[in-house]
Amino acid sequence: MAGVNGDPADVNEDPATETGGGSSETGVVVDGVGKTYDGEGDPVRALEEVSFGVEDGEFLCLVGPSGCGKTTLFRIIAGLADATDGEVRLGGSPVTGPTTDMGVVFQEYHLFPWLTVEENVGFGLDRSDRSAGERAARVDEMLELVGLSEFRESYPKSLSGGMKQRVAIARALAVDPTLLLMDEPFGAVDAQTREMLQRELLDVWASTGKTVLFVTHDVAEAVTLADRIVVMAAEPGRVREVVDVDVDRPRERGDPAFGEHVARVRELIGARA
Ligand SMILES: Nc1ncnc2c1ncn2[C@@H]1O[C@H](COP(=O)(O)OP(=O)(O)OP(=O)(O)O)[C@@H](O)[C@H]1O
Numbered sequence: 001m002a003g004v005n006g007d008p009a010d011v012n013e014d015p016a017t018e019t020g021g022g023s024s025e026t027g028v029v030v031d032g033v034g035k036t037y038d039g040e041g042d043p044v045r046a047l048e049e050v051s052f053g054v055e056d057g058e059f060l061c062l063v064g065p066s067g068c069g070k071t072t073l074f075r076i077i078a079g080l081a082d083a084t085d086g087e088v089r090l091g092g093s094p095v096t097g098p099t100t101d102m103g104v105v106f107q108e109y110h111l112f113p114w115l116t117v118e119e120n121v122g123f124g125l126d127r128s129d130r131s132a133g134e135r136a137a138r139v140d141e142m143l144e145l146v147g148l149s150e151f152r153e154s155y156p157k158s159l160s161g162g163m164k165q166r167v168a169i170a171r172a173l174a175v176d177p178t179l180l181l182m183d184e185p186f187g188a189v190d191a192q193t194r195e196m197l198q199r200e201l202l203d204v205w206a207s208t209g210k211t212v213l214f215v216t217h218d219v220a221e222a223v224t225l226a227d228r229i230v231v232m233a234a235e236p237g238r239v240r241e242v243v244d245v246d247v248d249r250p251r252e253r254g255d256p257a258f259g260e261h262v263a264r265v266r267e268l269i270g271a272r273a
Pocket residue numbers: 037038039044045046064065066067068069070071072073237
């Protein structure tokens with residue numbers, strides 16, 4: 001597995017990229033990203049020289065202590081905020097704003113309460129150039145994928161938290177993005193639902209082959225899901241280490257290798273300096 005220490009040059013082994021060929025770069029590359037907030041008081045250096053890559057089809061989790069800049073970095077990758085230094089590239093192109101190449105899922109579901117489940121899922125498709133028939137077929141496919149076909153005419157208020165988050169995932173995937181970006185998506189649901197959603201997300205990932213970048217506070221969640229975990233440190237926010245999760249899927253929490261990875265990541269998060 002490439003990119004062990006978060007150096008984007010490690011991630012794309014295609015020699016064309018290393019020699020500046022650029023156009024053959026794949027996946028996501030976070031390249032020397034820094035962010036300073038200039039508020040009313042002293043400026044806050046939220047991110048310093050953050051570099052790592054996410055390979056096409058990879059599941060990468062981002063963890064770190066509170067205040068290490070996860071949200072800031074997520075917003076920069078999603079094109080919702082500007083970096084002060086460096087850049088993020090998706091498939092070799094700099095990210096300059098929100099794009100349909102990325103499907104974004106937040107902790108709060110952000111569903112439209114006045115739209116039904118199927119209308120929520122189809123929302124992004126309404127502005128695409130697909131025909132009405134193609135849009136309907138895509139909504140059907142997405143509802144099937146997340147197991148909500150029979151709730152298609154329900155409104156969000158009648159759904160559980162887990163169901164709402166499945167709608168949000170279906171909506172994010174409907175436009176067929178290259179990258180699924182998820183910020184604490186299961187943070188608001190109970191532990192049992194969370195584990196079920198984790199299993200379902202892994203099934204969706206396996207069946208769609210999407211690249212996933214998933215931010216979480218929960219180390220066990222990261223070890224359950226990720227191919228690799230980017231562990232961040234705070235003040236300023238930076239990459240402490242990138243951990244390969246060498247545990248076969250499906251992963252069992254009782255497996256000693258699982259516990260060793262959790263312990264290692266916790267140690268890195270708790271480390272000083
Ligand atoms: N709009 C802002 N203006 C000034 N400082 C900010 C702003 N947003 C974030 N910060 C600061 O930047 C740093 C990183 O914040 P950020 O919210 O990205 O971290 P986080 O890892 O997501 O935190 P948490 O896990 O607690 O949500 C913190 O010191 C925070 O106080």
